[in-house]
Amino acid sequence: MLTIIADSNIAHLHDYFNEQTLNHPIQVISMAGRDITADALQQYQPDVLLIRSVTQIDAKLLDTNQSVKFIGSATIGTDHVNEGYVSLRGMRFANAAGCSKHSVAQYVMSAILQLRPEYWASNTSQSDKPVKLGIIGLGNIGSTLARYALDLGWEVLGYDPFQSASVINNASVDKVLAQSDVISLHVPLTLTGHSELPTYHMIDADALAKMPSTTMLINTSRGAVVSEADLLADLNQNPERQVVLDVFENEPTVSAELLDKLTIATPHIAGYTLEGKLRGTQMIFDAFVRSYGEKGADILSIKQTDLMADLLPANPYHWSQLKQLPEKLPQFYDIKADDRQLRDSVNEQAGAVLGTDFDALRKNYTLRREWLFD
Ligand SMILES: NC(=O)c1ccc[n+]([C@@H]2O[C@H](COP(=O)([O-])OP(=O)(O)OC[C@H]3O[C@@H](n4cnc5c(N)ncnc54)[C@H](O)[C@@H]3O)[C@@H](O)[C@H]2O)c1
Numbered sequence: 025m026l027t028i029i030a031d032s033n034i035a036h037l038h039d040y041f042n043e044q045t046l047n048h049p050i051q052v053i054s055m056a057g058r059d060i061t062a063d064a065l066q067q068y069q070p071d072v073l074l075i076r077s078v079t080q081i082d083a084k085l086l087d088t089n090q091s092v093k094f095i096g097s098a099t100i101g102t103d104h105v106n107e108g109y110v111s112l113r114g115m116r117f118a119n120a121a122g123c124s125k126h127s128v129a130q131y132v133m134s135a136i137l138q139l140r141p142e143y144w145a146s147n148t149s150q151s152d153k154p155v156k157l158g159i160i161g162l163g164n165i166g167s168t169l170a171r172y173a174l175d176l177g178w179e180v181l182g183y184d185p186f187q188s189a190s191v192i193n194n195a196s197v198d199k200v201l202a203q204s205d206v207i208s209l210h211v212p213l214t215l216t217g218h219s220e221l222p223t224y225h226m227i228d229a230d231a232l233a234k235m236p237s238t239t240m241l242i243n244t245s246r247g248a249v250v251s252e253a254d255l256l257a258d259l260n261q262n263p264e265r266q267v268v269l270d271v272f273e274n275e276p277t278v279s280a281e282l283l284d285k286l287t288i289a290t291p292h293i294a295g296y297t298l299e300g301k302l303r304g305t306q307m308i309f310d311a312f313v314r315s316y317g318e319k320g321a322d323i324l325s326i327k328q329t330d331l332m333a334d335l336l337p338a339n340p341y342h343w344s345q346l347k348q349l350p351e352k353l354p355q356f357y358d359i360k361a362d363d364r365q366l367r368d369s370v371n372e373q374a375g376a377v378l379g380t381d382f383d384a385l386r387k388n389y390t391l392r393r394e395w396l397f398d
């Protein structure tokens with residue numbers, strides 16, 4: 025019998041992990057990601073952990089455990105996982121790199137175009153001052169966002185010191201900060217000692233001072249990439265600056281003081297589309313199959329399967345059509361409705377959105393659909 029502990033927020037968990045697809049007796053124990061603790065591991069002795077970003081994978085969780093062999097995170101970000109420790113323990117780890125790249129890119133485009141609809145026409149063919157979109161981090165999401173921006177005829181000022189120079193990786197960070205109309209952050213959260221160029225508080229008072237007050241800032245990466253204290257000080261000085269946050273330095277709590285100064289604020293749902301979450305589950309299922317398959321079929325003789333196609337309803341939304349009908353964008357995704365829901369969750373007494381309410385907004389979020397980028 026294979027025992028799996030899984031985050032109950034993993035989309036279609038049981039459609040993927042069951043005795044038919046795995047051709048093996050299994051028990052799947054699903055629970056809130058924050059409840060996956062050393063005590064739960066002690067109680068259930070799982071072979072497999074399937075998690076999302078709210079479960080910290082480290083010595084505190086695993087030092088007293090000898091049962092876990094495979095850990096899958098149905099997320100892009102891995103800053104919640106001490107991968108060095110996991111490798112040292114001989115456990116297999118897989119994340120879902122790129123699973124929601126289109127979802128997040130489309131969230132960013134929705135925010136920009138709903139706040140500045142004039143940007144639909146601010147392109148190289150119709151304007152002598154096309155939109156300059158600054159993108160910091162040009163991996164799966166940043167490079168996908170660049171595709172949408174270039175498709176609208178915008179200019180991209182991109183900065184990624186770990187990628188080769190290219191048509192989008194074309195600027196210094198100072199040029200991005202000083203010359204962009206909008207800056208969108210798409211970096212992992214890395215700390216000193218884990219990266220030559222750590223991204224922790226990358227957007228601090230110095231960086232903000234280099235950004236004209238008319239420059240919009242969008243953060244869908246991780247909250248701590250932006251210094252919240254410095255951002256608050258900047259917004260007190262530059263109340264006209266438009267800031268869109270989907271991630272927050274002190275998640276899952278969000279201060280009302282900060283919320284009041286943001287233009288758009290959403291509860292870490294930029295990647296929350298049916299496609300994005302399903303791809304995440306499919307990818308860790310595939311990684312699990314590969315991992316166990318490598319150990320020989322005697323443990324698990326599994327056929328790899330693409331369940332995603334069966335689980336996705338037909339998708340009528342096409343970027344090419346949306347572009348022709350810009351006024352349709354808010355009907356496709358009303359980002360301001362998500363903003364209102366978060367603001368309505370503020371606990372006046374606490375002067376903040378409480379962690380339990382933030383988590384509930386995410387758990388109960390109605391997954392959007394991605395539009396097809398064609
Ligand atoms: N809000 C959400 O719902 C959501 C959804 C998915 C991912 N994310 C976050 O977005 C992040 C980026 O996702 P991705 O798929 O593009 O990851 P990715 O790993 O494909 O790309 C990250 C890029 O950042 C670059 N980078 C690293 N340090 C940098 C620095 N100091 N300056 C500039 N660039 C730097 C890397 O070279 C890489 O190209 C994830 O790590 C995750 O934390 C958030």
Ligand SMILES: O=C(O)[C@H](O)[C@H](O)COP(=O)(O)O
Nearest residue numbers: 076077078099100101292295
């Ligand atoms: O890293 C990611 O994939 C995203 O931030 C994702 O939205 C995390 O979502 P969670 O695991 O918190 O549900």
